[in-house]
Amino acid sequence: DTGVSQNPRHKITKRGQNVTFRCDPISEHNRLYWYRQTLGQGPEFLTYFQNEAQLEKSRLLSDRFSAERPKGSFSTLEIQRTEQGDSAMYLCASSLASSGGLNEQFFGPGTRLTVL
């Protein structure tokens, strides 16, 4: 399977614990995005990387959230001291950068986080 993969698919944690999610993009894609999606809403942008550089972060991304993309390949999203409001689907997407182009994104299956 050469699509975007995410692990784990589901995570249940207790409030205050730290969690880490992993995303493996399509191999030739240089852009990688993290989104958060809650019920009845579209994906909300969190952050994105071009290669290994984190180029933009949303105001939604509090200090408890950190993302990395070492060597421009896979990426991790860590949430420290989880809160119940962090419960959501965390989606990863990748795309191939092109100047003035569509920026077509391919999404992974998501990691569903439940904070008890």
Place this chain on the structure above:
Amino acid sequence: QKEVEQDPGPLSVPEGAIVSLNCTYSNSAFQYFMWYRQYSRKGPELLMYTYSSGNKEDGRFTAQVDKSSKYISLFIRDSQPSDSATYLCARGGSYIPTFGRGTSLIVHP
């Protein structure tokens, strides 16, 4: 004002009906638009994209952009129960695509 807005529905239709899903957008400079389909508890998958104005057809699906009214539409002909999903419109052509909240479609047999 959000860049892309959608009515969340749900929209319920009988099998075989023609479905019309719609979005409005805020900035007339937007050129690229995408439609994604998302099944329950799955990631979105790209259905179609359009550039500028006009129609684009792919099988039972037709995407349409009306720049004069800043309106984008997705039409589904001969709808099937397997089309039941949430349909997200998105603005592309930038570093950070932005998504509507999605319209839930239910096609009942």
